[in-house]
Amino acid sequence: MRLERAFFEQPTVEVAQQLIGATLIINGFEIELIETEAYVGEGDAACHAHRGITPRTKVMFGPPGRTYIYLIYGMYHCLNIVTEPEGSGSAVLIRGGLIKGPTAEIIKGPGRLCRHLGLTKAHNEMCLLNETHFVRPRQEAPPIKATPRIGITKATDKPWRFINVDYYSK
DNA sequence: GCTGGGATTCGCT
DNA sequence: GCGAATCCCAGCC
Numbered sequence: 001m002r003l004e005r006a007f008f009e010q011p012t013v014e015v016a017q018q019l020i021g022a023t024l025i026i027n028g029f030e031i032e033l034i035e036t037e038a039y040v041g042e043g044d045a046a047c048h049a050h051r052g053i054t055p056r057t058k059v060m061f062g063p064p065g066r067t068y069i070y071l072i073y074g075m076y077h078c079l080n081i082v083t084e085p086e087g088s089g090s091a092v093l094i095r096g097g098l099i100k101g102p103t104a105e106i107i108k109g110p111g112r113l114c115r116h117l118g119l120t121k122a123h124n125e126m127c128l129l130n131e132t133h134f135v136r137p138r139q140e141a142p143p144i145k146a147t148p149r150i151g152i153t154k155a156t157d158k159p160w161r162f163i164n165v166d167y168y169s170k
Numbered sequence: 171g172c173t174g175g176g177a178t179t180c181g182c183t
Numbered sequence: 184g185c186g187a188a189t190c191c192c193a194g195c196c
Binding site (some may be wrong): 028037039046047070072073074075076080084093095109110111112149150151152153 | 174176178179
């Protein structure tokens with residue numbers, strides 16, 4: 001069972017929420033997602049796509065279910081999954097997860113997550129709807145809480161960060 | 171062609 | 184708690 005394109009075409013906030021507890025299979029790793037954030041297209045001042053299509057943001061305006069990976073502060077990569085129908089410029093930022101398998105550990109922080117998974121800009125615009133890279137839906141909904149987004153300077157009032165409260169004390 | 175800021179993290183005070 | 188590391192790119196000249 002895996003999530004298809006139709007799932008990622010839903011409203012970004014809805015997708016971000018439903019991805020909590022889902023499992024991402026990428027680059028040979030399995031990660032149960034415990035923290036996500038929604039970045040909702042041109043109407044969202046905090047979203048990179050806010051100013052329209054540019055060479056950097058064109059991926060977000062492409063078909064949903066693909067990766068958007070960019071370099072932040074010259075040192076860290078952030079992993080996003082593109083959402084909504086083509087042309088909307090929306091995506092879900094993956095901020096934290098539980099690495100499964102023998103080396104199970106909890107990773108918090110988008111930069112650290114990408115470092116552990118070995119993700120770089122080379123993995124930008126990768127399709128997550130195939131055999132080796134995909135998202136497995138959650139079986140049961142974990143306890144989820146919505147909070148304001150982290151690390152941004154604009155639109156900080158939007159409660160579009162979602163966490164699995166089992167892994168966050170506050 | 172130049173400049174400043176950014177969806178971060180870590181180490182030192 | 185504060186600031187450095189570090190670089191791509193959007194915006195403006």
